Amino acid sequence: MKPTHVLRAYIPGAGPEGKARYLTVGTLFTRPDGTPVVKLDCVPTDGRWQGWVNAYPWESREKAATEEKKSAAKPDLSDDDIPF
Numbered sequence: 001m002k003p004t005h006v007l008r009a010y011i012p013g014a015g016p017e018g019k020a021r022y023l024t025v026g027t028l029f030t031r032p033d034g035t036p037v038v039k040l041d042c043v044p045t046d047g048r049w050q051g052w053v054n055a056y057p058w059e060s061r062e063k064a065a066t067e068e069k070k071s072a073a074k075p076d077l078s079d080d081d082i083p084f
Helices: 058-073
Strands: 002-011 021-030 036-040 051-056
Touching: 002 036, 002 058, 021 051, 051 058
Parallel strands: none
Antiparallel strands: 002 021, 002 051, 021 036
16 A cells, blocks of 8 residues: 555644644555555544544655755855855
């Protein structure tokens, strides 16, 4: 089975300074016959959680990590004034 989506729960007021945050709670997979299956890693027990879980495409997560590595690996020094 291949992971297709990451599952995140929205928890209002759980972050620093009372800000809302997302907690990764599991992964959505697709079986060879096309049916979805969920693997839960955790379940929020905070009383502020309203029971909703959002599914975000797994590919966008991989692309973001790849792009972040590329930008960190090649800094633009073309206009650098330091002589060494």
